Amino acid sequence: MTDVPFPEVSQRDPDAEGVLATWFVADGERVAEGDLLAEVAVDKVAMEILSPAAGVIHLLATEGDVVRQGVAVARLS
Amino acid sequence: MTSTDTSSPAPSAAPSQRKLSTAKAMVEAVAAEMARDPNVFVMGEDIGAYGGIFSSTTGLLDTFGPERVMDTPISETAFIGAAVGAAVEGLRPVVELMFVDFFGVCMDQIYNHMAKIHFESGGNVTVPMVLTTAVGGGYSDGAQHSQCLWGTFAHLPGMKVVVPSNPHDAKGLMTAAIRDDNPVVYMFHKGLLGLPWMARNPRAVGPVPEEDYEVPIGRADIVRPGRDVSVVTLSLSVHHALDVADELSGHGVECEVVDLRALVPLDTDTILESVGRTGRLLVVDEDYLSFGLSGEVIARVVERDPGLLHAPARRVAVPDVPIPYARSLEYAVLPTRSRIRDAVLELVDA
Numbered sequence: 052m053t054d055v056p057f058p059e060v061s062q063r064d065p066d067a068e069g070v071l072a073t074w075f076v077a078d079g080e081r082v083a084e085g086d087l088l089a090e091v092a093v094d095k096v097a098m099e100i101l102s103p104a105a106g107v108i109h110l111l112a113t114e115g116d117v118v119r120q121g122v123a124v125a126r127l128s
Numbered sequence: 129m130t131s132t133d134t135s136s137p138a139p140s141a142a143p144s145q146r147k148l149s150t151a152k153a154m155v156e157a158v159a160a161e162m163a164r165d166p167n168v169f170v171m172g173e174d175i176g177a178y179g180g181i182f183s184s185t186t187g188l189l190d191t192f193g194p195e196r197v198m199d200t201p202i203s204e205t206a207f208i209g210a211a212v213g214a215a216v217e218g219l220r221p222v223v224e225l226m227f228v229d230f231f232g233v234c235m236d237q238i239y240n241h242m243a244k245i246h247f248e249s250g251g252n253v254t255v256p257m258v259l260t261t262a263v264g265g266g267y268s269d270g271a272q273h274s275q276c277l278w279g280t281f282a283h284l285p286g287m288k289v290v291v292p293s294n295p296h297d298a299k300g301l302m303t304a305a306i307r308d309d310n311p312v313v314y315m316f317h318k319g320l321l322g323l324p325w326m327a328r329n330p331r332a333v334g335p336v337p338e339e340d341y342e343v344p345i346g347r348a349d350i351v352r353p354g355r356d357v358s359v360v361t362l363s364l365s366v367h368h369a370l371d372v373a374d375e376l377s378g379h380g381v382e383c384e385v386v387d388l389r390a391l392v393p394l395d396t397d398t399i400l401e402s403v404g405r406t407g408r409l410l411v412v413d414e415d416y417l418s419f420g421l422s423g424e425v426i427a428r429v430v431e432r433d434p435g436l437l438h439a440p441a442r443r444v445a446v447p448d449v450p451i452p453y454a455r456s457l458e459y460a461v462l463p464t465r466s467r468i469r470d471a472v473l474e475l476v477d478a
Contacts, residue, residue: 075148
């Protein structure tokens with residue numbers, strides 16, 4: 052099991068948040084390490100989340116959710 | 129030939145269809161062509177370090193360096209002229225005009241040079257360049273940042289004009305445009321790129337093959353078959369038309385949605401085949417109504433076979449006014465779902 056965290060968007064503010072903008076994979080899909088999983092938005096800046104490992108993905112956030120950095124948005128098994 | 133930048137191992141289970149946003153699909157096509165052909169390079173305002181203000185070039189600078197991904201000063205005449213010169217000398221520039229609305233300051237380079245050098249040289253000199261540009265409204269950016277203007281470019285001979293409506297076609301048309309020896313104007317709608325900070329369109333993210341492929345320039349796509357009305361359209365309006373088709377299907381009206389994908393060359397045969405099946409034609413165009421694409425499509429049908437139409441053809445386009453800034457006024461002139469729905473219903477009652 053590997054958690055996929057919301058990426059770090061601020062080093063100064065540990066509670067910094069962003070929006071889970073787009074999932075490029077569906078719940079239950081098999082993914083490879085390095086696959087594009089999601090794009091997150093902080094203000095007008097977009098960041099990609101790449102898969103940290105291979106596995107079957109279980110989404111823990113939906114598009115439009117506001118998420119604090121470091122919180123798991125998906126889990127790989 | 130596969131020269132995409134994915135280096136991760138393939139999954140062992142049945143491969144799921146990889147999905148990309150339209151913006152990422154465009155970048156993938158440009159990156160693959162740059163890897164394949166050292167003559168391909170990219171130029172424009174904020175296309176390097178910033179990655180394009182609509183993310184149409186994100187990551188290219190890191191991969192290919194500043195000699196092949198060049199930020200330019202704000203002088204469209206200078207850098208589009210430079211691209212024409214480079215193309216004439218055998219390079220294959222992909223040059224971005226940030227908003228199509230800005231064409232006025234550089235139109236001499238575009239239509240007197242890019243479009244005409246091949247003709248004026250008696251066919252001896254080619255201009256294999258791609259002019260990419262962002263089009264479209266719907267997000268309150270005012271009269272000088274919201275136009276489509278594809279009819280303006282299609283009107284002038286010498287340029288191919290392509291307008292993708294989804295990530296798959298965005299990649300395949302970009303690949304085809306870069307490989308084409310003619311100048312190609314590649315117009316991408318801001319509302320279709322899948323940008324996190326724009327209004328969401330769920331179809332702006334879709335399956336895109338990882339290998340490279342071409343969508344042939346000048347071939348329309350019947351994205352939804354139907355027997356009652358041919359809705360001929362392109363770009364973001366394809367998705368509005370599909371939404372209306374879904375809705376009206378429940379009421380016994382079957383729309384056939386034709387995504388033109390290119391204005392030049394215009395796929396007249398596919399339009400005629402579709403209208404031959406349905407007998408009713410609605411053209412939906414986010415460009416201005418008069419002297420443009422909507423009139424051209426209807427003229428092509430009528431001059432080939434006026435007997436195909438069982439009802440007068442209809443058009444939903446932007447009336448001949450500048451695009452308003454105020455959201456309510458802007459949506460009063462754009463080709464919205466409600467305007468498309470009303471036009472389809474009037475056609476089938478006729």
